[in-house]
Amino acid sequence: MKGVLLVNLGSPDSTDPKDVKKYLEEFLMDERVIDMPLWLRTFIVKGIILNTRPKKSAAAYQKIWWEEGSPLIVLSERLQNKVDALTSVPVALAMRYGNPSIHSGLEALKNEGVDEVLLIPLYPQFAMATTETILVLAEEIRQKHFPEMQFTNVPAFYNHPDYIRVLAESIQENLQDKDWEHVLFSYHGVPERHIKKSDITKSHCKIDGQCCQTASPAHQFCYRHQCYETTRQVAEYLELKEGSYTTSFQSRLGIDPWLQPFTDKTINSFPEKGIKKLAVITPAFVSDCLETLEEIGMEARHEFKENGGEEFHLVPCLNDDEAWIKVLSRWIDEWAHNTVTA
Structure with a gap:
């Protein structure tokens, strides 16, 4: 059975500096974000950045935080729900950093009987620190926890x-x-x-x-x-x-x-x-x-x-714009029914 995993960047669980610090550590310790030797990355992130940045970042998040939570998470959930309602296959949501995790997204699809997954990194342009890190982590998780699953990746759609x-x-x-x-x-x-x-x-x-x-x-x-x-x-x-x-x-x-x-x-x-x-x-x-x-x-x-x-x-991002929802849903259904090559 086929299913889809939409993957976005992620967000802290709250604006509490402790949650922001946890999120920043996961994000900045990614070797594709700060691509330096582990010892140097650890020194920079844990020795310097995490001692100064969390409070400042927490204050920035507080300025934009919605009653429902992080704007990025809320908007991504709206996107997922609307796409899921329009497509013929299950659609789950995950974040590269923070929650919901890629593991939990794949677990949700597995529980629906999915063994063939279309991964859609929600980035129009390819970059090491965005698309590549999603695909690498997803493959590591697949091999360790979901070896029965097969992945297809949507390529960068910057010029689609x-x-x-x-x-x-x-x-x-x-x-x-x-x-x-x-x-x-x-x-x-x-x-x-x-x-x-x-x-x-x-x-x-x-x-x-x-x-x-x-x-x-x-x-x-x-x-x-x-x-x-x-x-x-x-x-x-x-x-x-x-x-x-x-x-x-x-x-x-x-x-x-x-x-x-x-x-x-x-x-x-x-x-x-x-x-x-x-x-x-x-x-x-x-x-x-x-x-x-x-x-x-x-x-x-x-x-x-x-x-x-x-x-x-x-100008707002596409977010859950109806035209964007229809495009994404059509791409998914075309893949699900093998009418195009994803």
């Missing part, structure tokens, strides 16, 4: 026509009554070394402004290329004029080079360039979370206006 359409139309709908002069596509940041480590050709990715526009097998796993391609295709769909939109990367940790331009610096520079009315899109996420709601919706908005900006419009 269905995804581009629903994303673009969602942007269009959310901005139709808004006054804006420029659109910023802000993606989650990753270290430059992650891009090079994911290069299956071992030679193509140079992050030099040309490699992402030059055809290569490396693009199948190149987060930077996939982000720029999502921007390009959405801009083309919306008929945005050249110069009226920008791609940037938010969030960074440590002193190693991360993908640029940085979102915060980009946003803060707009007012002095005469851009006073800004729309921001976050296409690396399908569900709103701390990075979209607090980092962009609160902190970036405040900085933009402090620097002379006038209007700041954050």
